[in-house]
Amino acid sequence: MSEPVILINGQPATTLSVADRGLQYGDGLFETIPFRHGKLEYLDAHIERLLRGCNRLQIDFTDLALLQHELVTLCAQTAEDAVIKIMITRGSGGRGYKPPLDALPQRIIASHPLPDYPTHYSEGVTVQLCSIRLSSNPLLAGIKHLNRLEQVLARNEWSTDAIAEGLMLDYQDRLVEGTMSNLFLVKDEHLLTPNLNESGIEGIMRQRVIELASVLNMPTEITTLNMDDLYQADEVFLTNSLINIWPVTALSGTNKTWSHGTITQRLQKALSTTDN
């Protein structure tokens, strides 16, 4: 596995000031973007979400052209397929939690090896239900900020490779998402996915699947879902930018199984034949 190539504000570097508020408070945002076949997939959508997050956190990030230039530089040094991670932090300074007026947002971009899950896409995965729940905060919901302890603790609930992902509920017993993915159910040929108004991350692939479903004339509902809905679903799948679409075929610790059904397959096929 090759070492990651990292650029901080355009310069090769591996370290950041400990005064940076990204470290001090998780005061920043990130994106993980696959670089495959020489292309950053759905880059525009990732950048759009990043800017939406900056806006929500009132981070005055104005160096978009520089960031895009640096992404080109980084990708030019990236020989093979990779994951490009972008972090934008608010920068250093301020008295305690109060963000300084003159904060200088930091741009950190790094290329990492692309994880490889050879059979998950075709054969499906087993998931488990996490005991740790997602807290609700509309102000932080949807965006991909750096406060990720709930995901860290949830992901730490299992160690076996036999489980590919954990599903997370909120404190109202609503199914929200996986630790690193969004969740879709298929019921009576309707596509259902949780609304993310109070918690969760609005995935780029989630949005792409919703768009594809529209093109394919699949009725789609962004709605409230719970464990009963999961049990009664005809098909279940997970999405994120790196994994695309993983069929879910079993819920660990239960007898519940699902097939890799036709709706999931149609969406996988539509995605793979769509230029992004």
Added chain:
Amino acid sequence: MSEPVILINGQPATTLSVADRGLQYGDGLFETIPFRHGKLEYLDAHIERLLRGCNRLQIDFTDLALLQHELVTLCAQTAEDAVIKIMITRGSGGRGYKPPLDALPQRIIASHPLPDYPTHYSEGVTVQLCSIRLSSNPLLAGIKHLNRLEQVLARNEWSTDAIAEGLMLDYQDRLVEGTMSNLFLVKDEHLLTPNLNESGIEGIMRQRVIELASVLNMPTEITTLNMDDLYQADEVFLTNSLINIWPVTALSGTNKTWSHGTITQRLQKALSTTDN
């Protein structure tokens, strides 16, 4: 203002790996401890909370003796009164959110100038009610972890020095704490403070005040409080390790005022005459 002195794992340094999970996910904890008159105040209590946080986040921090030695080293370089901030992160590595089994926790300690609020302690402060709410998660409540976006956004709701602190509600309309302090009410000579089972940080000074109240035979309740309780309180005060006890004398945007009452004064006096 002198530059902060920083030790990372005992070595003078100013930067940390961008791969550190403290930055990537807020995967760590912190403490801020006043160093006054040559002494780290309530050090044992801070260390105890730090270890409780490590335990809760399953961070395998075993270098306590090293940390304590490094604190001595840092304080020896600190000529005047200061704030010592400790951060313990889980370290680098892991595949995504999953913490690596061999993570090497990082010890970051830094001295900063002690903030000076000359009259707040004696004359009291005006607070405002923040519109941003605290989310509830019992697993993250009480400990001083690095996921602090709610506090950052709350603290960003005001800019004037006329307001010293913001009070925060949770989504069940319960009063929880200030952005950087714990909250106490006095009603009919009873001391009341919110329970922090679902959100908030269990402050060292909060615990100290509860202990002092016991010594002074003040009836104390750790309970559920809301805005009505605040309005009906006879006295209101805030605590943290740096500010000790600040009387609250007014709620911004309302006509509500409180006096710097006798119970608050008794606790301030008891605190200032107690060896810590």
